[in-house]
Amino acid sequence: MSEPHPPTTVVGAEVDGARADIRFEEGRITRIGPPSSTAGTQVVRADGGALLPGLHDHHLHLLALAARDRSLDVGPAADDADFDRRLRARHRELPAGAWLRVVGYDESHGPLGPGRIDALAPGRPVRVQHRTGAAWMLSGAGAAAAGVEPSADWRFRDDEHLGRAWADDDPPDLAAVSARLAAYGVTGVTDATPFGGTEGFALLAAARARGDLSQRIMVTGGPALADRPVPEGLDRGPVKVVVADHDLPDPDRLAGWFRAAHRAGRPVAVHCVTRVALVLALAAWERAGSIDGDRIEHGSVVPLELVDAVANLGVQVVTQPGFVLAHGDRYLRTVEADDRPHLYRCGTLLDAGVAVAGSTDAPFGPDDPWLGIRAATDRRTRAGALLGPDEAVPPRTALDSFLGPLRRPGGPPRTLEVGGPADLCLLDGPLDRVLADPSSRHVVATWIGGVPVHGST
Numbered sequence: 001m002s003e004p005h006p007p008t009t010v011v012g013a014e015v016d017g018a019r020a021d022i023r024f025e026e027g028r029i030t031r032i033g034p035p036s037s038t039a040g041t042q043v044v045r046a047d048g049g050a051l052l053p054g055l056h057d058h059h060l061h062l063l064a065l066a067a068r069d070r071s072l073d074v075g076p077a078a079d080d081a082d083f084d085r086r087l088r089a090r091h092r093e094l095p096a097g098a099w100l101r102v103v104g105y106d107e108s109h110g111p112l113g114p115g116r117i118d119a120l121a122p123g124r125p126v127r128v129q130h131r132t133g134a135a136w137m138l139s140g141a142g143a144a145a146a147g148v149e150p151s152a153d154w155r156f157r158d159d160e161h162l163g164r165a166w167a168d169d170d171p172p173d174l175a176a177v178s179a180r181l182a183a184y185g186v187t188g189v190t191d192a193t194p195f196g197g198t199e200g201f202a203l204l205a206a207a208r209a210r211g212d213l214s215q216r217i218m219v220t221g222g223p224a225l226a227d228r229p230v231p232e233g234l235d236r237g238p239v240k241v242v243v244a245d246h247d248l249p250d251p252d253r254l255a256g257w258f259r260a261a262h263r264a265g266r267p268v269a270v271h272c273v274t275r276v277a278l279v280l281a282l283a284a285w286e287r288a289g290s291i292d293g294d295r296i297e298h299g300s301v302v303p304l305e306l307v308d309a310v311a312n313l314g315v316q317v318v319t320q321p322g323f324v325l326a327h328g329d330r331y332l333r334t335v336e337a338d339d340r341p342h343l344y345r346c347g348t349l350l351d352a353g354v355a356v357a358g359s360t361d362a363p364f365g366p367d368d369p370w371l372g373i374r375a376a377t378d379r380r381t382r383a384g385a386l387l388g389p390d391e392a393v394p395p396r397t398a399l400d401s402f403l404g405p406l407r408r409p410g411g412p413p414r415t416l417e418v419g420g421p422a423d424l425c426l427l428d429g430p431l432d433r434v435l436a437d438p439s440s441r442h443v444v445a446t447w448i449g450g451v452p453v454h455g456s457t
């Protein structure tokens with residue numbers, strides 16, 4: 001990150017709707033204005049392309065994203081035999097004894113237990129992650145390798161314990177993740193993993209120190225780490241509190257976690273994916289009070305009658321418009337009709353004065369924020385169906401939801417300023433044209449702290 005890089009001038013860019021040249025050095029923007037001498041600087045021609053502050057993904061999971069890259073993603077089933085066919089094929093490809101990791105399983109693949117897995121991949125340690133990321137199923141050999149009792153029940157939210165068992169087998173390739181995010185123009189992220197131990201922080205900090213992770217990273221961690229410092233190179237964000245739908249906490253317990261976070265000077269980021277979870281979170285806030293920076297993660301179901309309560313609390317909602325695209329067809333099939341209009345609200349929340357931030361929740365949603373920007377605008381599922389069209393927002397609003405500061409998701413979008421960090425994303429055309437067809441294909445170059453991390457330099 002701190003490697004010296006020559007001063008750079010981006011010439012002929014569109015900045016806030018006007019033509020300008022932008023010069024940056026030592027990580028900061030030093031000039032925005034009409035053309036002047038570019039002597040002694042590296043020159044990048046924008047040809048009228050918009051230069052934006054780099055995008056911020058306000059909620060994702062870096063280690064899970066890296067793990068997903070080396071997993072078999074079974075996605076929604078094409079037919080009943082789909083899962084079996086793909087698992088068997090991967091089993092044949094892998095060396096004996098290697099873990100076979102499966103992600104994306106859901107009920108569409110049929111009931112799952114160790115017996116079915118063992119029959120498909122005899123003797124192999126296999127771990128299957130539920131689509132939600134909240135639960136694991138292990139093969140017989142997998143349970144043995146992880147040092148746990150075999151079980152036909154899903155293991156919920158046990159990543160910390162299980163993760164230790166397979167830490168050595170799976171060193172995450174965060175460099176590949178970082179490069180991909182850079183290609184989307186992403187210069188900062190919030191890792192919203194509710195780590196219970198410090199191993200996750202250590203892995204992320206080490207990857208940053210090595211230069212594998214170039215993005216600025218704010219981390220959360222769970223309530224157990226509320227008053228722990230985080231390693232150098234990471235920024236300590238809110239405490240992630242999960243209102244788990246398989247094991248609903250009572251509001252007093254929840255309020256206790258909120259208070260502990262607030263006492264440590266940290267806001268809370270509260271995972272709420274159902275109506276019940278939101279009601280519980282609101283009840284906990286009533287007891288503990290809210291502080292600046294408290295946020296609702298997902299807000300997947302926000303019934304109209306609760307919109308004002310959310311607004312009055314002053315908490316932000318960190319939503320995932322990409323879920324409309326990636327999971328919308330399943331929601332239309334499986335979510336109760338009563339809840340469907342409340343799914344992944346955006347426009348209604350903004351109208352009520354709630355700050356709404358964009359994020360991907362990758363790997364549980366697509367990691368490309370531009371897919372979310374598009375879906376926030378057209379509310380189309382993969383199959384082209386409409387989901388909550390009344391919640392659509394203009395493309396500029398959707399983009400802005402990815403431009404807030406990491407500490408203030410949903411806050412006013414960052415702008416390019418002299419003296420500000422050279423975290424930049426250059427597009428291949430003027431902003432209006434790009435937003436008429438939002439896509440990461442338009443990102444031609446990305447800099448973080450003035451250092452090129454993607455594209456044309």
Ligand SMILES: [Zn+2]
Nearest residue numbers: 059060192361
């Ligand atoms: Zn998440």
